[in-house]
Amino acid sequence: MFDPRQLRTFREVVRTGSYSAAARRLGYTQPAITQQMRALEREAGTVLFTRVGRRMRLTEAGQALSKHAEVILENLADAHGQMDAYSRLRAGTVRLCAFPSASATLVPDALARITASHPGVHVELHEDEPPESLHRLVHGECDVTLAFTYPGLREAVPEEVVEIPLLEDQLTVVLPVGHRLARRQTVKLAELSQERWIAGCLRCRANLLHECAEQGFAPRIAFTTDDNLVVQSLVARGxxxxxxxxxxxxxxxxxxxxxxxxxPASRRQVFAYLLREHRDIPATSLLVDELKVAAANRTGC
Structure with a gap:
């Protein structure tokens, strides 16, 4: 395999027409140039130059290698430039999967900051509820997942996944404005044992069943939907x-x-998840950091 350093020296010899001129341009000694060209010829398996007076003339093989050397060195320069762009956050794409209420709150805050500070970093947003969103992470369908869990229903996180706490989100009961308990500031869950309930996603439904069971009753679930607007509209209509x-x-x-x-007070915990091997990818790390900032700002509201 050709050594890029030797190819750069070869290109300079071609441009200047002599070992001594190439040595002056590159800051090398002439013997060093000669040594590199001999090594390149050994790698090529043929002579690349012939001497005509004081100048070096390319052989047919040298002419062919010269064309390839330009392409190789240009490609290497492009590759170095692109890697530098990724490392310095001038470029990069991160695939984010989030649940709907995070997509409407934490995600816009984080993406606005990223767009302002690193416009070359692009975030693709997908929506899904846990645990499906975590499955997408493990199967390589996204790079970062925003998901939530409940204290009484904690599940083991796969070993290859890093779990980063973002915030605790207080749970509330949503009542029609004319409800008998609507004038209170707090409502005991046990007082709602005879109500009809509207359940959310699978994980939210499981938590509802769990918390009601802790209070000694099973909720009568009339409707199930993970659309926040639909839930509130159904409640508003009694x-x-x-x-x-x-x-x-x-x-x-x-x-x-x-x-x-x-x-009693109830809450869910919101986390960011990513694969351990992705922690040091600059664009992924940037997104996680900005999600932390967005969560801290929401906590302080």
């Missing part, structure tokens, strides 16, 4: 009540619902 995370009300709140704190 078709049921729901347990929803506080993050949702940062971007969506129906005017005919009452949102109240639950007793």
């Amino acid at each position: 078709l049921g009540i729901a347990m929803m995370p506080g993050l949702v009300f940062n971007f969506l709140r129906h005017r005919r619902i009452a949102v109240r704190a639950l007793e």
Whole structure:
């Protein structure tokens, strides 16, 4: 395989027409140039130059190698430039998978900061709920996943995955404005045992069942939807009540619902996940850092 350093020296000899002129341009001694060209000829398996007076003339093989050397060195320069762009965050693409309420809150905050500071970094956004979103990460379909879990339903994280805590999101009960308990500041979950419920995604539904069981009852689930707007609209029309995370009300709140704190207090935990081997990829690391900032700002609201 040809040595790029020897190819650069070869190109300079071709341009200047002599070993001594190439040595002056490159800051080498003439014997060093001669040594490199002899090594290149051994690698090529043939003579590359003939001497005509004081100048070096390319042989037919030398002419062929000269054309290839230009292409090789240009490609190497392009490769170095592209790698430098990735390492200095002038370029890069990160695939992010997030659940809907994070997509509407944390993600826009983080992406706005990235666009302002590193416009060459591109983030592709996909939406999915856990645990499907974590499966997509493990199977290589995304680079970073935003997902949530509940304290009573914690699952083991695969060994190859890094879990980064972002925030704790308080759960609330969502009631129609005319509900008998809507005037209270807090509502005991046990008082809602006879209500009709609207359940969310699979993980949220599992948590609802778990928390109600802790209070000694099984909720009567009338509807199931993971669309936050649909949930609130159903509640507003008196078709049921729901347990929803506080993050949702940062971007969506129906005017005919009452949102109240639950007793006992309940919350979900929001994490960023990435593969261990991706921690040192600059664009991926940048996205995770900006998601941390976005989460800290939301926590402080």
